[in-house]
Amino acid sequence: MPNQRNLSRRQFLATTAFGAAATVTGSIAMPSVLHAQGASVKLGVLHPVTGALSYSGQQGRLGAMMAIEEINAAGGIKGLGKIDAVLGDAQSTPDGGTAEVEKMNSAEVACIVGGYASNICLATTQAAARYELPYVVDVGVADGIVTRGLKNTFRFGPGFGVISKTALANLAAINDQAGKPARTVMIVHEDSLFGSGLAKLLNAQLPQQGFEILETIPHPTPTRDFNNVVLKIKAQNPDIVIPANYYNEYVLLARTMQQQQVRPKGIYSVLGGAASSYKFVKEFPDAAKYIMDCNHWFDPRNERAQALKKKVEGKDQFFTYEVYMNYSCVNLIADALQRAGSAERAKLTAALASSTFDGHLMPYGPTKFVNGQNEGAAPVNTQVLDNDIKVVLPTAFANGKPVFPRPV
Amino acid sequence: MLSPAILIPAILNGLLIGAIYALVALGLTLIYGVLHIINFAHGALLSAALFAAFFAFRLLGLDPYLAVFLLAPIFFALGYALQRFIIGPASHGDDRNMLLVTLGIAVIIENALLYAFRADTRTIDVAYAFQTIDIGSTFLAVPRVVGFVGAFAVAIVLWLIMTFTDTGRAIRAVAKEKLGAELAGIDVAHVYALTFGLGTACVAIAACLLLPSYYVNPSVGDAFVLVAFTIVVLGGMGSVPGALIGALLIGVAESLSGLFLGESLGQIGIFLIFIVVLLVRPSGLFGARA
Numbered sequence: 188m189p190n191q192r193n194l195s196r197r198q199f200l201a202t203t204a205f206g207a208a209a210t211v212t213g214s215i216a217m218p219s220v221l222h223a224q225g226a227s228v229k230l231g232v233l234h235p236v237t238g239a240l241s242y243s244g245q246q247g248r249l250g251a252m253m254a255i256e257e258i259n260a261a262g263g264i265k266g267l268g269k270i271d272a273v274l275g276d277a278q279s280t281p282d283g284g285t286a287e288v289e290k291m292n293s294a295e296v297a298c299i300v301g302g303y304a305s306n307i308c309l310a311t312t313q314a315a316a317r318y319e320l321p322y323v324v325d326v327g328v329a330d331g332i333v334t335r336g337l338k339n340t341f342r343f344g345p346g347f348g349v350i351s352k353t354a355l356a357n358l359a360a361i362n363d364q365a366g367k368p369a370r371t372v373m374i375v376h377e378d379s380l381f382g383s384g385l386a387k388l389l390n391a392q393l394p395q396q397g398f399e400i401l402e403t404i405p406h407p408t409p410t411r412d413f414n415n416v417v418l419k420i421k422a423q424n425p426d427i428v429i430p431a432n433y434y435n436e437y438v439l440l441a442r443t444m445q446q447q448q449v450r451p452k453g454i455y456s457v458l459g460g461a462a463s464s465y466k467f468v469k470e471f472p473d474a475a476k477y478i479m480d481c482n483h484w485f486d487p488r489n490e491r492a493q494a495l496k497k498k499v500e501g502k503d504q505f506f507t508y509e510v511y512m513n514y515s516c517v518n519l520i521a522d523a524l525q526r527a528g529s530a531e532r533a534k535l536t537a538a539l540a541s542s543t544f545d546g547h548l549m550p551y552g553p554t555k556f557v558n559g560q561n562e563g564a565a566p567v568n569t570q571v572l573d574n575d576i577k578v579v580l581p582t583a584f585a586n587g588k589p590v591f592p593r594p595v
Numbered sequence: 596m597l598s599p600a601i602l603i604p605a606i607l608n609g610l611l612i613g614a615i616y617a618l619v620a621l622g623l624t625l626i627y628g629v630l631h632i633i634n635f636a637h638g639a640l641l642s643a644a645l646f647a648a649f650f651a652f653r654l655l656g657l658d659p660y661l662a663v664f665l666l667a668p669i670f671f672a673l674g675y676a677l678q679r680f681i682i683g684p685a686s687h688g689d690d691r692n693m694l695l696v697t698l699g700i701a702v703i704i705e706n707a708l709l710y711a712f713r714a715d716t717r718t719i720d721v722a723y724a725f726q727t728i729d730i731g732s733t734f735l736a737v738p739r740v741v742g743f744v745g746a747f748a749v750a751i752v753l754w755l756i757m758t759f760t761d762t763g764r765a766i767r768a769v770a771k772e773k774l775g776a777e778l779a780g781i782d783v784a785h786v787y788a789l790t791f792g793l794g795t796a797c798v799a800i801a802a803c804l805l806l807p808s809y810y811v812n813p814s815v816g817d818a819f820v821l822v823a824f825t826i827v828v829l830g831g832m833g834s835v836p837g838a839l840i841g842a843l844l845i846g847v848a849e850s851l852s853g854l855f856l857g858e859s860l861g862q863i864g865i866f867l868i869f870i871v872v873l874l875v876r877p878s879g880l881f882g883a884r885a
Contacts, residue, residue: 245715435716
């Protein structure tokens with residue numbers, strides 16, 4: 188008698204396709220909305236805390252929660268009480284993020300902060316707009332997030348346009364200062380909205396700065412192996428490699444370049460996932476040495492930023508940009524709530540739109556939203572020097588001088 | 596046309612990454628071939644094994660290659676217990692229940708790891724992680740070469756166990772005819788658990804060989820599990836040589852399609868090979884004909 192418990196190949200393929208998809212996308216996961224207790228203003232804290240972007244998402248949540256704890260410890264929002272965090276997990280996908288916005292709207296939050304990735308933010312801000320629910324984007328850099336005319340959407344940090352313009356101007360300045368040793372460039376970028384959008388801008392703007400682009404290499408997230416990418420870099424021998432990807436892939440790329448003994452004159456990241464990360468510098472000091480990055484960064488002269496850095500490190504965590512961006516965003520919302528004197532969505536939206544908040548940790552100056560974009564927001568250039576991350580440009584915030592080309 | 600200076604290293608790298616896939620797929624094909632369990636917990640168990648190898652290194656100072664001898668028995672016992680006390684009893688002999696039970700175990704393991712260790716990406720820094728073997732203009736990473744040798748060693752050991760030992764004979768007997776094996780006095784529940792344990796031990800070995808060149812986080816196993824399922828079907832379900840050869844083929848196909856079509860489209864090569872093989876040999880490369 189044949190074994191009746193055997194599955195046919197068709198059954199196997201059908202069931203594995205379902206299960207593997209569920210496992211990989213994480214669509215079957217733990218309930219992800221958790222509530223704090225005993226507060227009167229509900230704030231949606233939405234990040235991708237599971238899936239491929241979970242590290243960045245958890246760091247973002249950490250920053251937001253630290254700000255909320257501090258505000259609540261100081262008595263909460265004057266006249267409105269304490270902030271009640273409604274936590275959401277976007278599961279590293281736009282669909283996951285949208286589902287959380289629906290839950291948060293049902294939970295009657297006054298505002299949502301977070302999103303992290305551009306593709307998630309694009310979806311979540313749009314979903315929130317249907318309910319006229321104010322949304323403060325923490326990181327998502329795609330310019331499309333704030334150019335769709337959504338009245339509910341505010342981005343505290345800079346977008347692609349400003350970042351790529353600043354990055355290229357600074358690259359040209361650093362290259363000029365060194366006697367123009369670099370002429371050729373290769374771009375390695377992740378292939379979602381963030382990396383692809385940035386690569387498109389770089390492709391348009393780098394030739395205007397006198398650089399020749401040898402090749403632009405997209406890759407998915409996650410990527411398991413970078414040997415082929417590095418082989419291509421090795422074969423074309425560019426003066427500068429520009430990576431634009433998330434943390435894990437950035438680390439794998441840098442490690443593989445070190446392994447394959449590929450040493451361009453400079454690695455100049457634009458929003459490099461690991462280039463401005465203390466974790467990367469600590470764990471791979473040799474691979475990280477002299478890497479430059481144009482990225483979000485706190486104001487090193489700001490005492491509150493330094494105090495928060497110590498506090499975060501005291502929790503055995505790294506002080507990454509997700510932490511202080513979200514910390515600043517929550518404080519921005521708290522300021523708007525206080526000025527609005529109400530958690531009503533329309534009033535809060537108006538208060539955010541007219542914000543001049545300057546109690547943040549970034550080198551931005553007072554906040555000024557124009558069509559939802561904080562016009563004061565700008566990135567800085569950092570470089571890994573002496574096993575530390577130093578700001579090298581703009582000089583107003585610098586605590587180090589750029590080293591280029593990389594010493595052999 | 597790409598020069599041999601790129602093509603040859605790309606093929607070699609494909610073989611090396613294919614060997615890592617083989618290590619993951621070997622356990623899966625064993626569990627499916629004998630138990631007919633489509634084990635969705637395989638990726639989560641890989642994540643758990645990577646964490647175990649990571650903490651063995653951090654807390655005990657145990658090199659991942661030495662940790663194989665500690666973690667393989669531990670994960671064998673874990674796999675044995677999972678099948679004997681959870682999957683077997685909870686599924687009531689229904690294949691669909693088994694799918695859901697293993698999917699449930701996967702969700703529990705991943706979320707437990709996330710709760711315990713957060714989503715931090717962790718890596719270890721060992722002296723040989725950046726060492727390479729120089730073959731002409733090609734640098735082969737030492738950890739990947741060790742993984743390649745390890746995959747062959749594991750495949751050979753598994754094949755020897757299955758072919759020449761009483762345990763292997765019992766496993767094959769249960770795979771072919773469960774009722775007959777039971778009538779011949781074989782403890783079927785024990786054999787099921789034994790096989791699940793062997794498959795899980797393979798995952799632990801894969802984790803130890805992968806750790807020096809890769810990172811650890813709670814969802815890291817997901818990156819490998821889908822390709823491992825593809826390999827199991829491609830190689831022939833339940834076939835040890837099939838999993839090994841299929842994995843190497845998939846590794847090279849992925850590497851070359853990544854090279855020619857770009858990394859974003861690298862997966863296309865995998866599924867093209869998969870479709871072609873299934874069209875020509877529906878039972879897979881080494882699968883027995885129905």
